Amino acid sequence: xxxxxxxxxxxxxxxxxxxxxxxxxxxxxxxxxxxxxxxxxxxxxxxxxxxxxxxxxxxxxxxxxxxxxxxxxxxxxxxxxxxxxxxxxxxxxxxxxxxxxxxxxxxxxxxxxxxxxxxxxxxxxxxxxxxxxxxxxxxxxxxxxx
Amino acid sequence: xxxxxxxxxxxxxxxxxxxxxxxxxxxxxxxxxxxxxxxxxxxxxxxxxxxxxxxxxxxxxxxxxxxxxxxxxxxxxxxxxxxxxxxxxxxxxxxxxxxxxxxxxxxxxxxxxxxxxxxxxxxxxxxxxxxxxxxxxxxxxxxxxxxxxxxxxxxxxxxxxxxxxxxxxxxxxxxxxxxxxxxxxxxxxxxxxxxxxxxxxxxxxxxxxxxxxxxxxxxxxxxxxxxxxxxxxxxxxxxxxxxxxxxxxxxxxxxxxxxxxxxxxxxxxxxxxxxxxxxxxxxxxxxxxxxxxxxxxxxxxxxxxxxxxxxxxxxxxxxxxxxxxxxxxxxxxxxxxxxxxxxxxxxxxxxxxxxxxxxxxxxxxxxxxxxxxxxxxxxxxxxxxxxxxxxxxxxxxxxxxxx
Numbered sequence: 001x002x003x004x005x006x007x008x009x010x011x012x013x014x015x016x017x018x019x020x021x022x023x024x025x026x027x028x029x030x031x032x033x034x035x036x037x038x039x040x041x042x043x044x045x046x047x048x049x050x051x052x053x054x055x056x057x058x059x060x061x062x063x064x065x066x067x068x069x070x071x072x073x074x075x076x077x078x079x080x081x082x083x084x085x086x087x088x089x090x091x092x093x094x095x096x097x098x099x100x101x102x103x104x105x106x107x108x109x110x111x112x113x114x115x116x117x118x119x120x121x122x123x124x125x126x127x128x129x130x131x132x133x134x135x136x137x138x139x140x141x142x143x144x145x146x
Numbered sequence: 147x148x149x150x151x152x153x154x155x156x157x158x159x160x161x162x163x164x165x166x167x168x169x170x171x172x173x174x175x176x177x178x179x180x181x182x183x184x185x186x187x188x189x190x191x192x193x194x195x196x197x198x199x200x201x202x203x204x205x206x207x208x209x210x211x212x213x214x215x216x217x218x219x220x221x222x223x224x225x226x227x228x229x230x231x232x233x234x235x236x237x238x239x240x241x242x243x244x245x246x247x248x249x250x251x252x253x254x255x256x257x258x259x260x261x262x263x264x265x266x267x268x269x270x271x272x273x274x275x276x277x278x279x280x281x282x283x284x285x286x287x288x289x290x291x292x293x294x295x296x297x298x299x300x301x302x303x304x305x306x307x308x309x310x311x312x313x314x315x316x317x318x319x320x321x322x323x324x325x326x327x328x329x330x331x332x333x334x335x336x337x338x339x340x341x342x343x344x345x346x347x348x349x350x351x352x353x354x355x356x357x358x359x360x361x362x363x364x365x366x367x368x369x370x371x372x373x374x375x376x377x378x379x380x381x382x383x384x385x386x387x388x389x390x391x392x393x394x395x396x397x398x399x400x401x402x403x404x405x406x407x408x409x410x411x412x413x414x415x416x417x418x419x420x421x422x423x424x425x426x427x428x429x430x431x432x433x434x435x436x437x438x439x440x441x442x443x444x445x446x447x448x449x450x451x452x453x454x455x456x457x458x459x460x461x462x463x464x465x466x467x468x469x470x471x472x473x474x475x476x477x478x479x480x481x482x483x484x485x486x487x488x489x490x491x492x493x494x495x496x497x498x499x500x501x502x503x504x505x506x507x508x509x510x511x512x513x514x515x516x517x518x519x520x521x522x523x524x525x526x527x528x529x530x531x532x533x534x535x536x537x538x539x540x541x542x543x544x545x546x547x548x549x
């Protein structure tokens with residue numbers, strides 16, 4: 001595999017220019033910390049889910065380029081979406097990582113550029129980290145409301 | 147030492163694409179070791195210590211000969227000081243669970259160093275928590291060497307166990323195991339040495355540093371996986387409870403009681419890893435033939451070359467002392483995560499470790515989350531180091547200056 005197909009410009013840009021860096025305020029903030037123990041990657045995601053959508057998101061990450069880029073891309077994709085839509089994105093992204101087919105590929109936008117990671121099984125957990133995080137964050141919220 | 151001739155002994159190194167620089171994780175195996183294991187399964191596969199027929203006795207002799215070989219390798223008094231285990235981790239856990247758990251009490255102290263691998267840390271943490279003892283860490287100095295002044299203050303009459311790695315698997319430093327051993331014994335503590343990285347890289351002489359227990363693994367010293375050693379003095383082993391009961395370790399069994407075989411056989415319940423022991427014996431033969439002094443010198447010099455070249459690059463941080471002590475060189479490239487760097491190297495068939503190397507407290511103490519680690523062995527050469535150095539430059543161009 002060529003290094004450029006893994007570390008495309010779009011990935012390097014997402015990793016080095018993270019958005020969603022403004023801390024959230026309010027009382028309804030949900031927080032989650034996920035990490036990859038073998039790499040030392042640590043990701044904190046804060047979100048506000050109300051009116052049936054994710055209204056705001058903030059993240060802070062210590063990690064590699066793949067996990068950083070994936071986090072920024074994830075945040076772009078999930079904001080203003082419902083749990084159902086976000087679950088579908090999480091499932092689609094995990095299928096991208098396992099080389100399985102899924103409908104409407106374009107919905108993953110920039111995150112499609114991470115498809116080469118599927119060829120490097122040891123790095124899949126880096127790309128999956130934020131998706132695991134957002135899933136945990138939202139489902140903990142739902143659990144609370146029940 | 148003719149490295150190019152040595153490389154021919156290792157089938158896996160015939161793959162010219164590969165630069166294997168992850169020897170602290172596991173070493174490659176010479177044909178001699180692979181053949182010994184093959185030969186065992188093809189011609190010698192009989193159980194040990196139980197059968198009366200001749201070939202089984204020959205296998206038992208071969209197995210016990212390796213016990214003597216291991217004892218000679220570390221200059222132990224007798225073969226009976228050697229117990230075969232699955233590896234360093236099992237050996238250290240045995241000492242913690244079957245010795246320390248019974249002998250460390252509330253208010254006692256266990257002293258380790260901040261350079262420990264998790265295998266020589268978590269078992270002690272558990273003993274300390276379970277028994278209300280205190281776990282104390284000997285720190286390192288700025289250059290990565292153990293802080294001896296701090297050690298002198300930390301090891302006191304309250305100390306019941308001092309557990310120390312002989313060679314750091316991250317910094318490649320050789321800890322002052324003789325001095326710490328003296329401190330431990332002067333204060334009446336038991337001295338446990340983790341020799342996982344030391345056994346493959348430096349001559350080990352227990353008569354010089356007098357550990358009560360010492361652990362190492364076969365697979366890091368050319369032997370197969372799943373075989374390791376627990377060395378213990380007879381005095382220490384007599385105080386250790388039996389970790390497992392069952393076949394082979396007994397003398398007599400009635401419906402109400404049993405008596406056990408003498409040390410060390412009472413510690414080896416069940417059919418042991420016979421092929422592993424045979425393979426370890428062949429590995430020790432190979433190492434002896436080259437000479438541990440030669441191996442130590444060669445790896446240290448090659449690591450010095452690698453570290454010096456890396457240090458010339460202002461984007462690279464090399465951890466540990468300027469004068470390298472073993473074949474291990476941990477480093478980072480500023481602004482680049484170790485995992486991205488390791489993937490870059492992987493795609494060029496250069497294999498190094500990236501992460502915290504099962505020594506998280508130490509890596510945090512170095513002020514980072516992860517490092518790259520090149521660990522060299524006596525079959526590595528300058529050409530492989532040069533490939534690593536030029537790839538580091540290429541990756542700086544790629545990641546840090548656009549591509």
